Each structure stands twice: as structure tokens, then as C-alpha cells.
Amino acid sequence: MxxxxxxxxxxxxxxxxxxxxxxxxxxxxxxxxxxxxxxxxxxxxxxxxxxxxxxxxxxxxxxxxxxxxxxxxxxxxxxxxxxxxxxxxxxxxxxxxxxxxxxxxxxxxxxKLDGCIGCGCLSLQSCALYNPADKAATKGTGPRYLMGDRSQDI
The missing domain is CATH 1.10.1660.10 (Multidrug-efflux Transporter Regulator; Chain: A; Domain 2)
Known part of the structure; x- marks a missing residue:
């Protein structure tokens, strides 16, 4: 049972x-x-x-x-x-x-980790192409491209 x-x-x-x-x-x-x-x-x-x-x-x-x-x-x-x-x-x-x-x-x-992540350090040569003069900073703090922003939108 x-x-x-x-x-x-x-x-x-x-x-x-x-x-x-x-x-x-x-x-x-x-x-x-x-x-x-x-x-x-x-x-x-x-x-x-x-x-x-x-x-x-x-x-x-x-x-x-x-x-x-x-x-x-x-x-x-x-x-x-x-x-x-x-x-x-x-x-x-x-x-x-x-x-x-x-x-x-x-x-x-x-x-995207191996490229420019939009953090503002500008330490890679590619940053001069993807984030010239740290334009990503206009969108806020942090790694802007990893957070979803795109370089062409900045």
C-alpha cells in the first residue's frame, strides 16, 4: 500500500x-x-x-x-x-x-571585447577610428559600445 x-x-x-x-x-x-x-x-x-x-x-x-x-x-x-x-x-x-x-x-x-569598447581610454590604434576624441563619452559613462551604443550613432 x-x-x-x-x-x-x-x-x-x-x-x-x-x-x-x-x-x-x-x-x-x-x-x-x-x-x-x-x-x-x-x-x-x-x-x-x-x-x-x-x-x-x-x-x-x-x-x-x-x-x-x-x-x-x-x-x-x-x-x-x-x-x-x-x-x-x-x-x-x-x-x-x-x-x-x-x-x-x-x-x-x-x-566586441577585443576592439574599441568606447571606454574613453583611447589606448588602441583602432580607438582613433571608432571613438575619435572620445565621442562615446557624450552618451554617458562606462564602456559605451559594449553597453549597446554604436560608434556610427555618436
Whole structure:
């Protein structure tokens, strides 16, 4: 006879299953990323689906998303019921577009690292061609060409 699977789990179980410290789970709750219920003894009880929710938070943080950005995505999921595959598919579509933009930006930076990056140092001979008289500085501080500005636009 199979063991009965509880509908809710404790904060300790959620911590064990996700590898996230209990204190971090409490923090996620204060940031409205998790919405545990309380049992009659006042203990937090999480849906089993919160394992997936916390895993999503971890993945999003790994990709450099802020808590606010993660919350914005999680707010697309239903409250009070376990998200379906369709719910997760909808959220992942938006998430993927942000990742595609980041990947494109990283590839562009990687490909431009060996040339003039518009930083204003003017130490390469090519800088005299791509950034004469440090015109890139008119767009602001930092490596302007790596940040997306183009030499022909300056």
C-alpha cells in the first residue's frame, strides 16, 4: 500500500527538499513570493507545489533576476491552487524572452571585447577610428559600445 502523500508540507520539509535555508524561505514569504497557510498551532504549511515555486526562484536568481522581477513573474501564477503545466508554460514564455535578450547582449559583449569598447581610454590604434576624441563619452559613462551604443550613432 503506497504511503499517503500530504497536501501540505512544513517549512523544514520545504527547506530539505529545495536546499534553501528556513530563514530564506521566511524572507521569500515577506517578499510575497510564498504564501504559506498556518495550522492550528501557528506553524507554516506550504503546498507541495511550493517546491517547484522555490526551485523557480533559485533558477531565476542564478540567471541574475532580482526579487522584484521574480515576483512579477510569479504573480502570473494562480493563488490558492497548484499551478498547471499550462500555467508554467505561460510564465516560462515571458521568462525565456528576457533570457534571450540577456544571451544576445552577452554574445555581443563577448564579440566586441577585443576592439574599441568606447571606454574613453583611447589606448588602441583602432580607438582613433571608432571613438575619435572620445565621442562615446557624450552618451554617458562606462564602456559605451559594449553597453549597446554604436560608434556610427555618436
Amino acid at each position: 503506497p504511503a499517503r502523500v500530504e497536501k501540505t508540507i512544513s517549512i523544514g520539509t520545504l527547506s530539505d527538499r529545495t536546499g534553501v535555508a528556513v530563514s530564506a524561505l521566511r524572507y521569500y514569504e515577506t517578499q510575497n513570493l510564498l504564501f504559506p497557510e498556518r495550522n492550528s498551532g501557528g506553524q507554516r504549511r506550504f503546498l507541495r507545489a511550493d517546491i517547484r515555486r522555490v526551485s523557480f526562484i533559485l533558477i531565476a536568481q542564478t540567471f541574475g533576476f532580482s526579487i522584484a522581477q521574480i515576483k512579477e513573474q510569479l504573480d502570473r501564477l494562480p493563488q490558492g491552487r497548484t499551478p498547471t503545466k499550462r500555467d508554467w508554460s505561460r510564465i516560462s514564455t515571458h521568462f525565456k524572452s528576457h533570457l534571450d535578450e540577456k544571451i544576445a547582449a552577452l554574445e555581443s559583449m563577448r564579440d
